[in-house]
Amino acid sequence: GAVVSQHPSWVICKSGTSVKIECRSLDFQATTMFWYRQFPKQSLMLMATSNEGSKATYEQGVEKDKFLINHASLTLSTLTVTSAHPEDSSFYICSASDPSGRANYNEQFFGPGTRLTVL
Amino acid sequence: GIQVEQSPPDLILQEGANSTLRCNFSDSVNNLQWFHQNPWGQLINLFYIPSGTKQNGRLSATTVATERYSLLYISSSQTTDSGVYFCAVGGGSEKLVFGKGTKLTVNP
Secondary structure (H helix, E strand, O other), X not given: OOOEEEEOXXXXXXXXXXXXXXXXXXXXXXXXXXXXXXXXXXXXXXXXXXXXXXXXXXXXXXXXXXXXXXXEEOOEEEEEEOOOOHHHOEEEEEEEEOOOOOOOOOOEEEOOOEEEEEO | OOOEXXXXXXXXXXXXXXXXXXXXXXXXXXXXXXXXXXXOOOEEEEEXXXXXXXXEOOEEEEEEHHHOEEEEEEOOOOHHHOEEEEEEEEOOOOOOXXXXXXXXXXXX
């Protein structure tokens, strides 16, 4: 299957600082990537759809000025949590699909996640 | 939007037992995936199964799209099968909607 990586695996920061999380597709090109957030003992909630070369599409209730998404290349999307606060502490996971040459054109593959703790 | 319900929410088994996890969805789908989330949070792709039946070792899955449900079967369960199993579906867009998951505990 397609491989997706994330960096960093975990990060601890002080309240008010900004944190950047990277999502990379390692063996395929992804025109679309997705960012999810998962709170403890809960399911994954889609935050936004990241489109290469254009603006991200945010889900209802997600602040686009707080969660900045940049998808500058076909293998990299970044999520920046600006002015992070303790309530932003969560597990952030990205995913991508590889439609080229695959029978399961819309099957999504997930990165290992980034655990953010804001003090 | 599409609603996804998984059952049961929790399941406790003895090693060697079989189990069936269910996923109901509210609309037609062009994507249905089953995942196992390991203790470190990584989502492991188990099946891509918007319709039909697939098997992979001790695991198998069936999706009856016309009746809007999917089943994940785990046979001869092992302690390493413990974790949370998610069903996620996609409608016309590429977005996936996740169910709340089934937490499986397999005791030795």
